[in-house]
Amino acid sequence: MPSHSQSLPSDSPHRTAAAAVVVGTDGSDGSVTAVRWAARLAADRDRALHIVHCTDPIADRTPRSAYDAFIYATMQDIRLAAEHMLATAREDALAVAPSLTVTTELAPGNPARTLIDASAHAHLVVLGAAASAGALAHLGSTLLAVTSHAHGAVVIVRGPEPDRRSGPVVVGVDGSSVGEPAVGAAFAEASLRAAELVAVHAWSDLTQGQFGGTSYLEMPIDDFAVAEEALLAERLAGWTEQFPDVVVRREIDVYGPRERLAHWSKTAQLLVVGSRGRGGFRGLLLGSTSNWLVQHADCPVMVVHHD
Incomplete structure (x- = not known):
């Protein structure tokens, strides 16, 4: 259990x-x-x-x-x-x-x-995204404050097809304890919507590029992949028992959680993320990935707070 x-x-x-x-x-x-x-x-x-x-x-x-x-x-x-x-x-x-x-x-x-x-x-708070201009899109002050400091869950309605009823619920899993409420909310949403759940996990918050002059793709990452697969399985295990009706697909990447989640937002009916990064510092308004997604995702984004 x-x-x-x-x-x-x-x-x-x-x-x-x-x-x-x-x-x-x-x-x-x-x-x-x-x-x-x-x-x-x-x-x-x-x-x-x-x-x-x-x-x-x-x-x-x-x-x-x-x-x-x-x-x-x-x-x-x-x-x-x-x-x-x-x-x-x-x-x-x-x-x-x-x-x-x-x-x-x-x-x-x-x-x-x-x-x-x-x-x-x-039950949750819903806000609309301001009209965006691609990379120039910015959060309004009210939206940023509510998304950062609200209790429970906030949904930012955005994307060309915000009422999409097909496609999976997609959750970003950072592997930290502060991300647990987002995982739980994603399972609940997938169950309510009778949708598949895609759990996306990246062991690095960085985007594609180089570290110490070496491309990520050239680094010895086999051990990382095994460890991160085990971490993701551990984070999902209890929830799959609590929501046995939810079919879960796991996706593990070396880097770039925002890019992978943004890609999924093109077909997902809902994207779910935590309110803070894997460090969980209360002084931070939003984790960098969550902050970016509520401005650029192509579907509604649910930001779930630790409380």
Whole structure:
């Protein structure tokens, strides 16, 4: 049976039956796609959908001067526009899942903090990726903060076919204990989706190149391959017992986890990664591989936090 460290906790987002799917919206094309994606997932899992948008708290203050009155009137217009945005997002959600229970929240204050707080009780938090320009794509400040500091799991909806229902669930396995929650979440997702699970592991976080003037492909790596195969098997063993319905494919590479995972994202329906690298330092926002994938992957990316 799985060890205690390989058991999904009772308050895990995948085990809390009443937890809603939370999605943030700002009216952008990316957030519209995220709302629709979140609505389909919530409907598939018989959960409610909670749509959140934030405004500056000044809109709720009483004006005390002519300048305050001007600012107040402006913020009231912004508030009305935000309420219209939420109503439109609700319509978008119901258009793809008519029987879905949908609630909306117009919250004052910082959107990142609001979504991070909401993540503590959510099944998962969903955000849309900003329109990208290939290698010039960057994370917005809210997306980066939520992806880095949320509780449980955050999904960044991206790619040309975000609603792809075929293809495997793919998880990056770094072999560390801090990566266990990502592996567990990937198994749970594969089980829920009746999909194959591809476990990708690379013993080096570096990209293809040279080390000490010698190409990786010219290094004596046979011993590494045997050791890493054993490590991957050990990391997956308990989970395969807990999810016997999930068919697992293992892939081990010498280097380049981001390249391999990016390649898989072209056909996967979901990519799952941990929130930190194999070192697990709490001071780091995101592991380099996770950070790169949420900006460049061709399918939705789930970032799973250690808590």
